[in-house]
Amino acid sequence: MGGRQRRAEARDSRKRKEAKTSLGLERKQGPSGASISRREFLVRAGLAAAGLSIISRGVAQASPSSQPVSKIAIALGTFGNEQFDPRASAGDNQPYLRLLYDPLMGYDRAAQQPSKATGLAEDWTLSSDGKRLTFKLRNGVRFHDGSELTADDVQYTFQRLYLPGTISTNAALIKSFVGPKENIVVRDTRTVEFNFVQNGFPLFQFFPWLDTESLILPKAYLESKGEDYFRQHPVGTGRYKLAAHQSGRSITFEANQQHWAGGQANFTPVTLRLVAEETTRAALLQSGQAEVGVFGVDRAIALKNAGFHVFESTVGSVELLYFANLHKKTPPISDARVRRALGLAIDKDEINKKLFRGLGRTTGDFQPRASFGVAGLPPLPFDIGQARRLLSEAGYPNGFSVSFQGFPKAGWDQKSVMEAIAGSWSHIGVKAEIAYRDYGAYRADWVGKRLPDPVVTLHPMPGYKFWLGLQSGLLKSTGVLTIAGPTELDALVNQSFAASDEAAEGRAFQAVDKYLYDNYIALSILELGTIGVTGKRVSDWKIGAVPLSLNLAYFLWSS
């Protein structure tokens, strides 16, 4: 009996090993480190040899150089709408679109300035009146299909934003500056000119942070192959080429060794795996089936404790409250004392400590602190006594009822934040009726002016240069989603758009923030960046920025 069991165990063990070898699954030492037996060492050595042979074959095919490159898997919770056409994507597609394409205007992360070394334009000039922006393209840039980049491609890319069905985040903002698409003019094969119908400086400042609109596409390829073909077989100038796409499952890229900027791939092929469930994403990292992932606070801390590297972007989102019906001027929300009382009653430090594990930063600003033009406003203090007094002065000593709207954000426990805030408000007699639903349903009611009154919304707002677009959409009385609408605020937002230099724009941004802060039009709670976790093969990652992309190229590619 014992002998039969031993034989069965030996057989099972052999089969497992064979299966692992055939799949290239390496049983690796975890980042935390663990001792291994001699037998296991031999097994691992065998697997490593087999893996090395596979990898070396891959390297020989992918790169003529002898640099040590290997495959890598990255686990993401979302692929956005999984479209490779930049004009059809809104934000979440950026991590992979920025591997496939290059932006027109580059950006230097360290200097936090536009860079003439990292984009497709090697030079640019904004006319003194701010009405004409001229780009000079660099020589010798080729698309993945071998064709050369010209000014026609740039013109074509931006003119495509005028096609119906464009959903990219900043298309409307660009069009508001450019006016008719004919204002984008090709001067010669390397020169393209944007003529603006208003002061173009704010757009010029915003250019490196454009979502996906400035990722340049090949005109000739698109016109000859058609839109549908392009969606399946996209071609860019980026550091990686699309190798395979399995809808809802994975996207695989391979290195473009002829990239114009030089340097070389640290990893190829790169497989992005779509894994919606965070626990499973963590399991992929822990089992070595993925090397990089994006996580919420709790999971990131657990992984950090298990020996993984955790990185947080300096520019993320600000958790803020706003009053969507403020423009209706209906009590009690129309009273600034009431809005201030609501802000004072929230214990932000406690929320940060309990729900964000102390990783967030309490703030009074409406953009993350690393943002351009941030005012550096302090968080409202936690003062229940003063909050009660203010409510009494405003005529609500027993509080009131308010609809409290909110929606999920990946990695953030928004429902718990809402419950914590509602709990705080109950101490001043304010009864918050929580309406936690998906963003689409909320936004439809917001746009359709169907939100109940009074209403407060918890919104994790993306910051940085988004602020410019948000100012026109949210804060101007003519904005689609206007919340405020007072004329003074209109004038302040107009100053942002009229600024003709960086200092003036910064001052205008700060003035807007100060007005919102002083008049309690919005109440900031805290800011938190995107959190990325890596295994031992990726020891550094400047995650985020440019503007919300995960900046995967940072560790995938060496310049």
Added chain:
Amino acid sequence: MVRYLLGRFMQSMVALFLVTLVVFAMSRATGDPTYLLVGPQATQQQIDDIRHSLGLDKPLLAQYEIYVQHLLRGDLGKSVRSGEPVSALIFGALPYSAVLAAIAMALALAAGIPLGVVSATGHGSARDWLSRTIAILGQSAPSFLVGIVLVELFAVRFRALPAAGADSLLSYILPSITLSLYVTAGIARLLRMSMLEILDSEFVKVARATGLPERQVVWKHALRNALLPVVAFGGLWLALLITLNTVVEVVFAWPGVGTLLYNGILFRDFPLIQGLTLVITSILLMINLLVDLLSVWIDPRVRLGQRALG
């Protein structure tokens, strides 16, 4: 028989029509997908353009009419999210779900039948208690929890199996076990009840009296008769395993219809949700019809019942 078949077919068609109507109405009642596609900076013009390109600016009745017209041509539309044809997405995912369900069903039968028989033959004994406890645990344990525990054990701790995806044959093991647990428990409980009834019947007593070995009485004669309800429910369970295993598929990042449905709902991708519902309903109705036919063939009393009703 033909009349019965025709009647059942017509019932299925009516059910299918009602389902398209309900899903069409519900997918629009929960909001406009345009707002999930565009950012907060979008202008009204941009929103209007997108609504027009998706046909959402037309009256609901006109939208439904277009939907049905396309449906009759076999066109399920294009995904709002990815722009891909819905039929390609569904029929790309269906084989993954079908194979996973088939493996899970095989596991459930292999484990559930012995469990049910052992429980029934040892009625009131410790092994009956143990089998029933296992069955109750199997039915009450949430599949997401079972899945996560299995991943933690076999993918993270032992590193023996993949945690997610469908990249190899090994990938099928954990999700199929997770999926099979509930059905195993169901089969065991159903079979136990059926077996208890059969074991108490006259023909079993006669078989025992003739001196047939107990093993033969139980496993050959009693089990064959007791399996009828298992066959009837087994078909439905299989259909449900193929079409409604969303939780397990999401936990294991399985590229099947469950994950597709989850993503569709998340993005309010109404052409995809409509298409999936239609395909899922069709599969359920078809399997239901097949099970009915199988029951008629196996058990003449079903046919007689129809005649008596007729």
